[in-house]
Amino acid sequence: MKRILVLISGNGSNLQALLDQAAAGRLGGEVVAVISNKADAYGLERARAAGVATEVLPGRDFADRDSFDAALRQRIDGYTPDLVVLAGFMRILTPALVRHYEGRMLNIHPSLLPKYQGLNTHQRAIDAGDDEHGCSVHFVTEELDGGPVILQARVPVFADDDATTVAERVHVQEHAIYPLAVRWFCDGRLAMKGGQAWLDNQPLPPEGHAGD
Numbered sequence: 001m002k003r004i005l006v007l008i009s010g011n012g013s014n015l016q017a018l019l020d021q022a023a024a025g026r027l028g029g030e031v032v033a034v035i036s037n038k039a040d041a042y043g044l045e046r047a048r049a050a051g052v053a054t055e056v057l058p059g060r061d062f063a064d065r066d067s068f069d070a071a072l073r074q075r076i077d078g079y080t081p082d083l084v085v086l087a088g089f090m091r092i093l094t095p096a097l098v099r100h101y102e103g104r105m106l107n108i109h110p111s112l113l114p115k116y117q118g119l120n121t122h123q124r125a126i127d128a129g130d131d132e133h134g135c136s137v138h139f140v141t142e143e144l145d146g147g148p149v150i151l152q153a154r155v156p157v158f159a160d161d162d163a164t165t166v167a168e169r170v171h172v173q174e175h176a177i178y179p180l181a182v183r184w185f186c187d188g189r190l191a192m193k194g195g196q197a198w199l200d201n202q203p204l205p206p207e208g209h210a211g212d
């Protein structure tokens with residue numbers, strides 16, 4: 001059973017999707033701990049309700065990004081995870097930390113990468129007049145939201161949408177594709193090699209695995 005550690009900063013709906021799949025025996029691994037950089041993250045309640053260990057590491061307790069990441073690495077490694085999953089973890093990670101977990105750290109990003117790296121992606125898609133938007137699961141690399149894409153899901157954007165309605169539509173897709181990508185990793189089907197995502201020993205295209 002692979003050991004999965006999840007990093008959060010907020011609501012934790014993606015964490016909940018992972019917990020639900022794990023409880024149903026469909027994740028291929030167990031969530032061994034949840035670490036948040038925000039003490040008020042509701043995702044911590046979700047983890048506790050599932051009997052999963054939780055820790056809080058407030059960014060404000062550290063003088064700089066390097067010292068925070070050094071402490072975070074120590075906390076993470078204490079759980080000896082096979083996979084580290086960012087699920088709404090809202091901190092940019094230092095190159096040293098990313099290198100330590102490269103190939104075994106995933107992120108869910110609320111856009112069709114490489115479009116809209118960074119924050120505020122739903123409003124940016126609306127402001128651009130996009131009629132399609134979505135989410136991407138990718139390996140985490142030093143380049144912010146620039147890691148190789150594993151899986152994407154698309155949603156329509158309607159004229160009367162706002163950032164909240166688009167976010168709700170994207171969340172539904174996130175909760176489907178993230179557990180799938182994590183399952184692929186836990187089953188030994190997914191890897192990062194030469195800066196590319198590979199599934200079943202085949203390199204994935206830039207947009208990730210095409211839906212079935």
Ligand SMILES: Nc1nc2c(c(=O)[nH]1)N[C@@H](CN(C=O)c1ccc(C(=O)N[C@@H](CCC(=O)O)C(=O)O)cc1)CN2
Pocket residue numbers: 086089090091092093094095098107108109110118119139140141142143144145146147
């Ligand atoms: N080195 C990397 N770090 C992180 C990656 C990555 O691919 N490489 N993915 C992000 C996740 N993310 C979007 O998916 C993201 C998270 C946070 C930020 C950001 O600008 N954070 C600010 C603080 C914002 C806040 O506190 O609200 C910061 O850290 O200064 C951008 C994108 C996770 N990290």
Ligand SMILES: NCC(=O)N[C@@H]1O[C@H](COP(=O)([O-])[O-])[C@@H](O)[C@H]1O
Pocket residue numbers: 008009010011012013014015043087088089090108109110118119135171174
């Ligand atoms: N750049 C990172 C980022 O914006 N991630 C996004 O934060 C949300 C977390 O929701 P959750 O806490 O309910 O899982 C998700 O929509 C995820 O794509």
